[in-house]
Amino acid sequence: MxxxxxxxxxxxxxxxxxxxxxxxxxxxxxxxxxxxxxxxxxxxxxxxxxxxxPDRDALVTALIMDAYRSFGDWQFEGRDSAPLGEHAKRLKGIGVAYRNWAHEYPQRYQLIFGTPIPGYVYPAETVFPASSHAITPLFSVVEEIRLAEKLIIKSFKPVKKEYEPHFEMWRTSMGSLHPQTHFVAMLIWSRVHGIVSLELQGNIPLFGEDGHALFLAQVQSMISEFIKE
Amino acid sequence: MxxxxxxxxxxxxxxxxxxxxxxxxxxxxxxxxxxxxxxxxxxxxxxxxxxxxPDRDALVTALIMDAYRSFGDWQFEGRDSAPLGEHAKRLKGIGVAYRNWAHEYPQRYQLIFGTPIPGYVYPAETVFPASSHAITPLFSVVEEIRLAEKLIIKSFKPVKKEYEPHFEMWRTSMGSLHPQTHFVAMLIWSRVHGIVSLELQGNIPLFGEDGHALFLAQVQSMISEFIKE
DNA sequence: TAATTTAATAAACACTGTATATTTACACTG
DNA sequence: CAGTGTAAATATACAGTGTTTATTAAATTA
Known part of the structure; x- marks a missing residue:
């Protein structure tokens, strides 16, 4: 048979x-x-x-795209747990959702942000629709803050010309993407990603009663650094 | 033969x-x-x-330890490019050295901070002497700042009791390690690690003339957030 | 009903890490 | 100097991997 x-x-x-x-x-x-x-x-x-x-890499790519979609969905929910205009709460909602997802699915997080499979090369173009979905909530909230004229920006520098093509990809995907929004969103993302990935690897001690103190301090400091009032 | x-x-x-x-x-x-x-x-x-x-994992462990040593050496040099007392410059020196090493040896960075080899389990205890060498420069500078009473601390929370054993490992290795120093150092490390690892994966556009603008903004913001005057 | 497509298996290839047995150059001891 | 023991390599083999090719038989279509 x-x-x-x-x-x-x-x-x-x-x-x-x-x-x-x-x-x-x-x-x-x-x-x-x-x-x-x-x-x-x-x-x-x-x-x-x-x-x-067609091969193992295609399976991995499919897994990565599914992971990005789920990751993005959690962050959208986190953002919308607070109404429009509540800038700080919406930003914090995204941060907390980001961290919760990573702690719920640590291997998926490392699948996305590591280079974990021998010989696998990340097909950036294929994955882009899914990966942009996962960064969109952050971009959107920072843009809300900027449009409300509540965004604090020190030391902004524009994007290098050589990098414009990649930047253009983001811009078309998002409808539009103001350079200052991009700049601040990248600063915020890097801080959240940094603390979350160190947590997942066990490099960070669990401060505070419930072990969330360091992360919450990180989020709180971003709120006071980037949002007016 | x-x-x-x-x-x-x-x-x-x-x-x-x-x-x-x-x-x-x-x-x-x-x-x-x-x-x-x-x-x-x-x-x-x-x-x-x-x-x-004895096996492939032992080779990988040896590679990781060598990498940590080189990584630490660069950061010590970065720190000591400015004299004692120049807190901001010493902190910035470490940050820049951290980033330079990562960009010089991206695969070594990912070997340390990823989980890149199938079946490999990170032997934390064995690697600890080498890995602590690489975080010591940061700890030492934050401690210098604290002892000079120039360390700004908002929202500090102590370490959870369950985590004390691991914390104790650090403390004995460093001679001593003040909890507030540990707290702030982790915040700083996570921000530098976050931006560097996103840069290495190509997730961050190259802002500014030389592409360093985002990183420098990150470092500058930490200096004004954590150091008095 | 006949032809075609589809979804699976079977077998094989070139890899991988690793264990075991074997060989031989070298170092030490009487 | 002869004999013994150790050390550093090879040879061989095993179980595992992703993948290719040929084959089979069920399901679908003409």
Whole structure:
């Protein structure tokens, strides 16, 4: 018997393969992800996976894009937990959602921000729609603040000309993206990413009663540094 | 012929293996590091490497420790480019050295801060002496500032009790480590790490004439946030 | 009903890290 | 100087990996 009857086929196998991949990534980490191990768990043979993904890298890319979408969704929810105009609360909402997602799915975070799979090269263009979704909430709130004339900017410097093409990609994707908004958003993102990634690696002690004190101090300091009043 | 005569042996093979590993990491990235590829390049067989490293993970650990030492050395030099008492310049010196090292050796940076090798588990205790060397310059400067009563601290929260053991490890290694110094140093480190790691992955546009503007703004903002006058 | 497409398996290839046994150059001891 | 022991390499083998090719049989379409 080579091809099983429809009744014995796994329905929606493409999704099931991804779910199994996530399960294994959670267990053994992204770098040790194995197509054959996925196949074993699903009781199919490894080449069967090639009917759904042209190679292992394509599977990884699909996982990354799904992760970005979920990551972005959490941040949109975090932002909208406070109404328009509540700049500080909306910004904090994004930061907290960002951190919560990373702590809920540490392997997904490292899949996105590490280079975890041997030989895998990040297909920036393919992933861009999903990755821009995950940065959009931050961009949008900083832009809200700027339009309300509440954005504090010290020492802004414009973008280098050589980098304009990549910058253009962002701008078209966002509709528009003011350079100052971009500048401040990058400062904020880097601070949140820095503390979250060090936390995930166990490099940061758990300050405060619930272990969140350092992160909250980071967020609070950004609010007073970048938002007027 | 099984064992070559002394004249044909590669002298200092342990070091040569590490150098070859670094060369290959620079070419194909840390996750794709291969003992057999190293052996091929050195014209020996793969099991010969086991005379110098018990397994692949031990080689990786040795590489990480060497990287940490070099990383720390650069930061010590950066700190000491300004004399004692010049708090802002010493802090900036560390930040710039941190970034320069990361841009000079991006793969080493990702080897340290990523989880790049399949199945590799970071041996925290073994690596600790080397990794603490790399954070010591920052700790020392923040402590200098605190002792000079120029350290600005808002919203400090003490370390959680459960985390005391790890904290104790740091404290004994450093001689002593004031909690407030630890708190502020972690905030600073996370901001520098965040921006540097996003830069290395190509997520940050190159602001300013030379592309350093965002990083310098980050450093400048830390100086005015944490140092009095 | 016949032809075609599709979804799987089977087998094989070139890799990988690593364990075991073997060989031989070198160092030490009587 | 002879003999022994150790050290540093090779040879071989095993289980695992991603991937390619050929084959089979179920499902779909003409």
């Amino acid at each position: 080579v091809r099983p009857t429809l009744k014995k086929q796994i329905p929606n196998l493409q999704e099931v393969i991804k779910e199994t991949a996530w399960k294994q990534i959670a267990q053994v980490g992204a770098p040790a992800l194995s197509l054959r191990a996925i196949a074993r768990e699903l009781k199919i043979t490894a080449p069967a996976i090639y009917n759904y993904f | 099984v064992r070559p005569t002394l004249k044909k042996q590669i002298p200092n093979l342990q070091e040569v293996i590490k150098e070859t590993a670094w060369k290959q990491i620079a070419q194909v990235g840390a996750p794709a590091l291969s003992l057999r590829a190293i052996a091929r390049e050195l014209k020996i067989t793969a099991p010969a490497i086991y005379n110098y490293f």
